[in-house]
Amino acid sequence: MxxxxxxxxxxxxxxxxxxxxxxxxxxxxxxxFSANINPADPPASVLATLNRALADFATLTAYPDLELAALKQALSKASNISPENISVANGFVPLLEAALRSLGITRCLLPVPSFSEYRRTLENAGVAAAPHYLFQENSFSYAPDSLLQAALKERCNAILLANPQNPSGSLCEAKTMRRLIEAAAEQGIKVLLDEAFIDYVPEQSLTEAASQHENLIVFRSVTKFFAIPGLRVAYVVSSPSSIEDLNRRLPPWPVTTLASCAVCAALQDExxxxxxxxxxxxxxxxxxxxxxxxxxxxxxxxxxxxxxxxxxxxxxxxxxxxxxxxxxxxxxxxxxxxxxxxxxxxxxxxxxxxxxxxxxxxxxxxxxx
The missing domain is CATH 3.90.1150.10 (Aspartate Aminotransferase, domain 1)
Structure with a gap:
């Protein structure tokens, strides 16, 4: 063979x-077994919501809400943050690209191995990627001191991380991540944190902290955990000023009405x-x-x-x-x-x-x- x-x-x-x-x-x-999607069917509440939405032709004939008010309110309630701290798009990549441009990132430390779209998105946004190789014998854990030293050595003004990490699933505890964020802030370094799989350990999320730390930007996925990746919804949390600038770099109507309705229902299904x-x-x-x-x-x-x-x-x-x-x-x-x-x-x-x-x-x- x-x-x-x-x-x-x-x-x-x-x-x-x-x-x-x-x-x-x-x-x-x-x-x-190649895609990390919840093997369960989507929540029954989501399917019922979509059926009701499709029964009303206005769902398809009218444009989506330009402000995505209902969706942002649902995300706000689920994350315990203000809607003004949230920006939404049809996936992680457009949000990362908008954040890179709005924050003026020029060189970014990229711990590897990592999700392949990180480097691709950095390069598409004209950002130089500085790879930082993680220890691979027993885990791929982040060591804050090592990451910060590498970022300073490489003259990076940002660090792009995933927590839990992909492809290993390794978790950096919130208290350790906070230490890195605070140390990075002292050096004027932004921390771009992808929490695509944090729903499996929600107590370790730093989503709320993103509204309190000017140098922290947290990205969240909604659809993997709720088995609806075909609907493409992700969001980013940061300070209101950062979100306002980021929104100007996103196209209008980034999320469909159906996707918005489905996510609103899913977030309520504890x-x-x-x-x-x-x-x-x-x-x-x-x-x-x-x-x-x-x-x-x-x-x-x-x-x-x-x-x-x-x-x-x-x-x-x-x-x-x-x-x-x-x-x-x-x-x-x-x-x-x-x-x-x-x-x-x-x-x-x-x-x-x-x-x-x-x-x-x-x-x-x-x-x-």
């Missing part, structure tokens, strides 16, 4: 149609959120035990995904392809994570039945490797 060509490997998770076409497998037969966190914890614990049995190394994760490290004799690109062809299971190739050593794959935490299927597949492929 030949290796998958490097230019074919999907740049992101969730690219099932591309993979199905490449390997001539019906897309509905593929089980997606039962769904609590159930998601509980089930994810149980399923992840089971997966960790099974992966250890297969002698696959994992890293500490506070999210709904796990980064796997295989022994040197395992060809992970071949394993990735065999899992698709023999078991119709799509893992996340980590080949495009800058600064990540070879031998890694990432998996999402899915349902009990799907997780069992994953372990059986890995066991069989590794036995023949």
């Amino acid at each position: 030949s290796h998958p060509p490097q230019d074919f490997l999907p740049a992101h998770g969730g690219q099932l149609r591309q993979i199905a076409a490449q390997y001539e497998i019906p897309v509905e037969q593929l089980v997606d 039962t769904y959120a609590e159930d998601t966190r509980r089930k994810n914890s149980l399923r992840k614990t089971w997966l960790l035990g099974e992966l250890a049995r297969l002698k696959i190394v994992t890293y500490p994760s506070n999210t709904n995904f796990l980064l796997l490290r295989f022994s040197a004799e395992v060809d992970v690109s071949l394993l990735w392809e065999r899992m698709i062809l023999e078991h119709q299971i799509v893992l996340r190739s980590c080949a495009n994570f800058e600064g990540l050593a070879p031998g890694h794959l990432r998996i999402a935490v899915r349902s009990e039945v799907e997780n069992e299927r994953l372990i059986r597949g890995l066991e069989q492929v590794l036995r023949r490797a």
Whole structure:
């Protein structure tokens, strides 16, 4: 069996149609462990809200609210901050790009490995990226002193971080992150903090702190946790003056009426959120035990995904392809994570039945490797 060509490997998770076409497998037969989406269906409250909205033709015939007042109010209540501290767009990337331009960021420290869109967005905004390689033996934890020293050495006026970190899922506790933010403020350095997966550890969020620290900008995702990524909603929290300047750099009507209605409903569904966190914890614990049995190394994760490290004799690109062809299971190739050593794959935490299927597949492929 030949290796998958490097230019074919999907740049992101969730690219099932591309993979199905490449390997001539019906897309509905593929089980997606490559995208870190809640494996549950969207909340029933969201589906009911969308049905009611579609019953009113004005939902489609009228323009969305230019100010997104209802959506910002819902986000404000969920995050315990003022609506004037919030800006919304149809995803993280346009918000990051607008923030980079509005804050006058010229050189940014980028701890790696990290989400590939970070570097791409920095470069598209004309910002120089200074990579900072993270320790990889046992975790990918952020060390505030090391990050600040690196930022000063590289003459950066910003640091771009993810907490929990991607691709490892490692968490930097809020108190440690606060120490970094305060130290960075003394040096005139902005901290751009992506909290896309903080919903799994909400007590560690610094979203509220972003309204109190002039040098902190927090980015939040809504749709991954609530299993509605097709609706594309993200928001950023900062000081009112920063938000006002950022908004001027975003196009009008950045979020559709349907997406706004769905997110407003999702944010009120506390039962769904609590159930998601509980089930994810149980399923992840089971997966960790099974992966250890297969002698696959994992890293500490506070999210709904796990980064796997295989022994040197395992060809992970071949394993990735065999899992698709023999078991119709799509893992996340980590080949495009800058600064990540070879031998890694990432998996999402899915349902009990799907997780069992994953372990059986890995066991069989590794036995023949």
